[in-house]
Amino acid sequence: MTEEIWDVIIVGAGLSGLSAAHLLKKRNDKLKILVTEAKDRVGGRTVTSEIPAANGVDRWDFGGQWVGSTQPHVLELIKELGIETYRQFTDGKKVYHMGGPNAKVRIGEGRLPALSLLGLMDLAQLYWKIETLSATICVEDPSKSPNAFELDSMTVQTYLDQHAWTTEVKEQMAMCSRPLFGLEPSQMSFLYFLMYAATAGGLLPLLESNEGSGQELKLKGGTQQLSKGLAERIGWKNVQLGAAVTAIWQDAEYAKVMTATNTYLCRAVIVTCPLNLAGCPFSGDEVPFAARVCLHIPLNDWVMLFVFHFPHTSNSQRDGKCLCAMRKVQSEKIMEIGKPLAEGYHRCDSQAFWKEKGYSGEIATGSSTNCPFTVTFDASTPYGSPALVGFIAGKQANEWSSKEVGERRDAVVSRLVKYLGPEAASFIHYEEKDWAKEPYSGGCPVNVMVPGALTYYHPSLKSPCGRYYSVAQSAYRSLIVVAVIMPSLIHISPVLKKWQKVNRIHWASTETATSWCGYMTGAIQEGQRAAREVLAKLCPNALTQEDKEAAQESQTIKQKQPSKLSFLPSIKTLVLAAVAIGAAVLLAQNPDALENAKTCDKMVLQ
The missing domain is CATH 3.50.50.60 (FAD/NAD(P)-binding domain)
Structure with missing residues (x-):
């Protein structure tokens, strides 16, 4: 050596x-x-792989893959390297399946999850409490935060049990925890959770894909x-x-x-x-x-999966030229990114089938639904290659990671068919990366x-x-031995006792x-x-x-002040909304109710 x-x-x-x-x-x-x-x-x-796609071979990220407009350090590097970004696709309907395999599959749009009215009220008050607490966290040194030791003595699940009213909101928060941390809320310090949110500017930026969030942008290539x-x-x-x-x-x-x-x-x-x-x-x-x-x-349970699809075209076109293209990719590995495979092979430029049907590609499921993945997102590339990315994490990873890849793949595709339609069964390729098995990574996405x-x-x-x-450590050790034998030399030791860290x-x-x-x-x-x-x-x-x-x-140790959450409705607003919606539902079910109420009013006035 x-x-x-x-x-x-x-x-x-x-x-x-x-x-x-x-x-x-x-x-x-x-x-x-x-x-x-x-x-x-x-x-x-972070790792980027070349995978067979409808348009040839394309590149996808199998680790960290999102950046946001509120992340200056990575944006500065992206600019320095001359890399282009594009927005995460989020337009359209979102699928929610919580509460067990026989529970109703809900469809929502916009930023609000498809919860019941009571669930939305519960989620709003819980978000409000968490956001208010996270705004007090000292991110430079969390131990300097108010009530730090008390917050660090409990898990996220403990806090949810004490402050969430409904089972569906507890399940919603657990679903958010799995892809975000690769763990269950019961495995994580609540102070750590608050610190994590505080470094992102709040809880919502961690969970959303809109402007300013952590899942806002992706990198071309x-x-x-x-x-x-x-x-x-x-x-x-x-x-x-x-x-x-x-x-x-x-x-x-x-x-x-x-x-x-x-x-x-x-x-x-x-x-x-x-x-x-x-x-x-x-x-x-x-x-x-x-x-x-x-x-x-703890080691995170976090598996990233991709399902690569054909663009939405006619059956004859898809089954003909595109299938030939797929076989050509698998046999010869033609690798020009974002280019036609070869002369005579069709390049499909239409949208992914879920976009054609008005879906965003976002699916969120609970751990009790017998579904392997926790969430999925649209992962279509700027070069026209449709794909969905999903995460098998937490309880679902613990249950499904021991099964064969083929069994997981079949279960994933079966659920995509259930949530998005039969077109999901026609896929080109399925790929996984189990980060718990990746050497020298310590799991993913974060410790x-x-x-x-x-x-x-x-x-x-x-x-x-x-x-x-000491300034001369080896010499000092030798002289100490001599000083033991010859005490008259002990007076020189202060000269050598110049210790520094x-x-x-x-x-x-x-x-x-x-x-x-x-x-x-x-x-x-x-x-x-x-x-x-x-x-x-x-x-x-x-x-x-x-x-x-x-x-x-x-x-510098900085103490934040609680911020006003103007984007979250107040409890008063939610109660009024609940009354209004309840009244509307009552009138819809009983068209004569309004007329009867008017009659009663007239009788009272008379």
């Missing part, structure tokens, strides 16, 4: 690690930087190109793939990073792996306090804190860690972001924060005024 010396070694080639390397290089191109990645690719929890573009800018020669870090430790002079084939010395290390893997390179008394949080983070972990560990999750070392290990992951925690933009924010910490130690003159202001802001 050889020991190479670097200025900075970054563990992980996801968006956090590559963003850190990119900023370091931009500020000081002379820094010697190495990014080590255990996988054979860059991107972390996929999100993995963000990491590839960063790797190109820092130089692929500085990115080592297939190099899992097996050990990290530090002394007064260097930090040491070990892989299976090499040992590197460096002046600083930035660890960007998911929090539940943060303790892997450490052992014994070398485990930093922050890394011990890995023992308190979640159990009760008690956030207030106990969070303050140290972003702090550089190290130990106290050396913090060479820095942390960065989307889980600690103060803006859109758990999202790609949060990963970029944290990578840049860690890079500024390193620059401040290695070459402080390279920091710009903008860097200094950003560093100062990240260290």
Whole structure:
């Protein structure tokens, strides 16, 4: 083994690690930087795959895939790399199936879920309470929030049981939790849930797909190109793939990073792996306090699935040329993205069948409906390839992940036929990605804190860690031995007892972001924060005024004030609406009721 010396070694080639390397290089191109990645690719929890489609082969994201207009860090990178975005399709009817396999399938439109009137009232009051609480959360340090320890001692389910009136709203919130966190509400700290919402500007931006939400925009060509573009800018020669870090430790002079084939010395290390893997390179008394949080983070059950369909055309056209095109793709793998397969093969430019029927492609189901997926969205590409993306998460993943892929596929397609119509049975391809089985990812989409972990560990999750070392540690140890034998030398020990704390290990992951925690933009924010910490130690003159202001802001503990939720109806409004709707329903069922009421009024007046 050889020991190479670097200025900075970054563990992980996801968006956090590559963003850190990119900023370091931009500020000081002379820094010697190495990014080590255990996988054979860059991107972390973003991966884009080429899949057979109606128009040839197209690209889809099998990990993080949405960005929003309120996410400045990722938008800045998108602009720098010259990547185009397009809006998530949401127009049309939405399907809701809650309350068991025999419950009524509801159809809704707009932003309100298809709940009963009482359920909508319950949902509004619950949202109001959660939004008001999340507005008080200190995202820089949640333990500084009002009643932090009380909030961190309960699960989300505990809060729902205490504050939700109806079973359908509890089921609705559980359904939202599964694709968002990959876990059930009973597995998650309520303080963590509030912090997560606070970093996004509220609960609704996490759940919706409209302007300003987390599911607003998608990237043409996929999100993995963000990491590839960063790797190109820092130089692929500085990115080592297939190099899992097996050990990290530090002394007064260097930090040491070990892989299976090499040992590197460096002046600083930035660890960007998911929090539940943060303790892997450490052992014994070398485990930093922050890394011990890995023992308190559950593994997410989160499977992403895609069903790729033909565009809506006539039967003869679909069964003829398009089926030939599909066979051509599967046999020869013609791969020009968004182009006709070959001369003589038909390119289908019509819409997806669900759009033709007035559906948005959004389906939400409860865990008791015998449906594998929790939610689906339209995933049609800008190149005209129709597809639906869905998530098997939480209870549904626990039940269905042990079954064969073919059984899951048949169940998924069967449910799509039930909810969207028989056209769903005619699909080109079915594909899954089980992130719980992806090595070096620690599950997906985000690491979640159990009760008690956030207030106990969070303050140290972003702090550089190290130990106290003497200026000349080895010499000091030798002289202490001599001093034991020759006490007359003890007077020289104060000269050598110049201890200083050396913090060479820095942390960065989307889980600690103060803006859109758990999202790609949060990963970029944290990578840049860690890079500024390193620059401040290695070459402080390279920091710009903008860097200094950003560093100062990240260290400032801010207390938010509760915000007014003007977009949510008040309880008074909902009660009046309930009375009005009830009266309308009564009149519709009893047309003579109004006339009878008028007659009674006249009798009273007489």
